[in-house]
Amino acid sequence: MGFVRVHHDVQEYEVFARKTRLEPLRQVGAVVAPDDELAMAYARATYDEERWVEMMIVPKAAVIQLWAPGEAEA
Amino acid sequence: MESSNSAAFEGLLKRGELIESVSEMTPDYLRELKHTLIVSGDTELISAPAYYLAARKAPSVNAFMTGIAIIQDELAHAHIAYHILEELGESQEALIFKRDPKAFRYPYAFDVPLESWTELVVANAMYDQAGFCLLGDIHEQCSYGPWKRGLVKVMAEENFHLRNGRNWSKRISQAGGAAKEELQRAVDWMFPLTVEWFGLPDNLKQHSAQLDYRLKGLTNDQLRPQWLSTVVPFMASIGIQVPAHQENSHYVLDYPFPSTFDAEAKRWDFNDPCTWDDVLSRWRARGPRNAEMVALFQESFSKFLPQRGREISLQQRIWSALAQIDDPEMPINLVDLGVVYGVALEGRTVRVRLTFTAMGCPASDMIIGDIRERLLAEPGVDEVAIDVVWDPPWSSSRMTVEGREALRAWGLSV
Numbered sequence: 001m002g003f004v005r006v007h008h009d010v011q012e013y014e015v016f017a018r019k020t021r022l023e024p025l026r027q028v029g030a031v032v033a034p035d036d037e038l039a040m041a042y043a044r045a046t047y048d049e050e051r052w053v054e055m056m057i058v059p060k061a062a063v064i065q066l067w068a069p070g071e072a073e074a
Numbered sequence: 075m076e077s078s079n080s081a082a083f084e085g086l087l088k089r090g091e092l093i094e095s096v097s098e099m100t101p102d103y104l105r106e107l108k109h110t111l112i113v114s115g116d117t118e119l120i121s122a123p124a125y126y127l128a129a130r131k132a133p134s135v136n137a138f139m140t141g142i143a144i145i146q147d148e149l150a151h152a153h154i155a156y157h158i159l160e161e162l163g164e165s166q167e168a169l170i171f172k173r174d175p176k177a178f179r180y181p182y183a184f185d186v187p188l189e190s191w192t193e194l195v196v197a198n199a200m201y202d203q204a205g206f207c208l209l210g211d212i213h214e215q216c217s218y219g220p221w222k223r224g225l226v227k228v229m230a231e232e233n234f235h236l237r238n239g240r241n242w243s244k245r246i247s248q249a250g251g252a253a254k255e256e257l258q259r260a261v262d263w264m265f266p267l268t269v270e271w272f273g274l275p276d277n278l279k280q281h282s283a284q285l286d287y288r289l290k291g292l293t294n295d296q297l298r299p300q301w302l303s304t305v306v307p308f309m310a311s312i313g314i315q316v317p318a319h320q321e322n323s324h325y326v327l328d329y330p331f332p333s334t335f336d337a338e339a340k341r342w343d344f345n346d347p348c349t350w351d352d353v354l355s356r357w358r359a360r361g362p363r364n365a366e367m368v369a370l371f372q373e374s375f376s377k378f379l380p381q382r383g384r385e386i387s388l389q390q391r392i393w394s395a396l397a398q399i400d401d402p403e404m405p406i407n408l409v410d411l412g413v414v415y416g417v418a419l420e421g422r423t424v425r426v427r428l429t430f431t432a433m434g435c436p437a438s439d440m441i442i443g444d445i446r447e448r449l450l451a452e453p454g455v456d457e458v459a460i461d462v463v464w465d466p467p468w469s470s471s472r473m474t475v476e477g478r479e480a481l482r483a484w485g486l487s488v
């Protein structure tokens with residue numbers, strides 16, 4: 001997905017986090033930023049609804065999808 | 075990916091499943107979804123400047139920080155909606171920074187300024203409660219997966235906002251005296267405005283496709299009472315009057331709905347019932363602070379552009395140049411003062427439409443001279459033509475927020 005922004009070279013990052021050591025990481029949202037540093041800052045500031053025990057971001061371009069909703073069920 | 079298959083789509087919708095991507099949607103569903111997201115994103119976004127202008131009046135540093143935390147939440151909520159819109163193919167920057175203020179789709183209430191800490195906390199207690207009802211319904215019903223999941227965060231935070239509003243309202247009411255009177259006055263104009271937030275009665279409303287598509291579950295006539303059933307008892311519990319009461323299990327308004335509202339005076343005239351057409355035209359015309367609220371976040375964007383080394387148009391350079399020229403009598407530049415009505419380029423000639431704050435302004439020749447000199451210094455400009463216009467007449471409402479601040483700091487009340 002191409003984003004038209006002030007910064008021309010932005011990319012999308014998925015944000016993952018979990019509240020306790022017991023629970024698995026889950027996707028809590030996404031941010032769009034020109035570099036990793038800014039993406040980290042955006043993720044911290046935007047998804048601050050919990051005291052996360054762990055948080056990480058992944059460039060969406062690095063995610064390899066095996067199948068999408070609907071495809072495996074067919 | 076296969077192209078959208080409307081039978082498969084209907085099947086998903088009927089089974090109560092979630093839609094996950096554009097490839098699964100019909101074009102009609104996509105259009106309704108975008109519309110619903112725009113209303114939500116716009117409402118979250120505009121609440122930030124509206125709350126900010128009032129948060130500056132906070133009675134303590136701690137209170138101010140709570141206000142700022144709420145504003146930060148609202149921006150994150152707006153981000154969630156606009157980011158989804160971006161994934162659906164809209165440009166986030168165009169939606170936020172390039173739309174005309176009047177094109178934003180948020181409730182009319184936000185165009186009426188919140189001017190004190192008391193009005194801010196009443197907004198938290200009533201507007202955020204309205205948001206809580208509306209978004210809670212979407213969160214429960216929404217058939218679009220990414221939004222349903224995004225709303226988990228939003229709901230948790232709206233709950234915090236309205237609790238903040240209630241705690242402060244209670245505190246102010248307990249203080250009594252003038253503080254309590256101010257609280258009552260705020261509730262007096264804000265309560266009916268929030269009732270309006272839920273829109274037209276169902277019998278006057280066209281059937282909403284949002285219900286068929288499970289973009290929401292409840293109608294206006296179901297959501298409005300839900301809000302009343304939380305706000306009316308709460309206000310009674312803290313000794314604040316509202317124009318509504320309980321009858322058996324439902325709540326009844328004590329005034330003709332709709333009624334006439336004077337936005338400048340923040341006053342309802344319950345002796346002057348009006349029609350919904352009157353209300354719709356008031357909403358369409360937008361309220362007194364629409365342009366100023368939108369400018370609060372749009373202005374900084376255009377300032378941001380040149381710093382990024384992007385190709386700057388001559389038009390933009392002319393505007394920046396005009397913003398460097400101060401009024402000879404006051405510490406405010408011509409753009410913030412709102413006297414520049416337009417800039418047009420005709421080849422290498424710049425045509426400026428200019429007004430003055432008063433006719434026969436003694437400084438007018440000096441201002442014209444300053445503009446001519448400054449713009450001629452700009453590369454690409456050979457000639458400057460200045461058209462002085464008196465229509466529309468200048469008024470202080472044309473000043474930007476920065477302009478007002480500058481004059482206030484200088485000691486002038488504006």
Ligand SMILES: [Fe+2]
Binds near residue numbers: 118147148151205228
């Ligand atoms: Fe919000």
Ligand SMILES: [Fe+2]
Binds near residue numbers: 148205
């Ligand atoms: Fe809120």
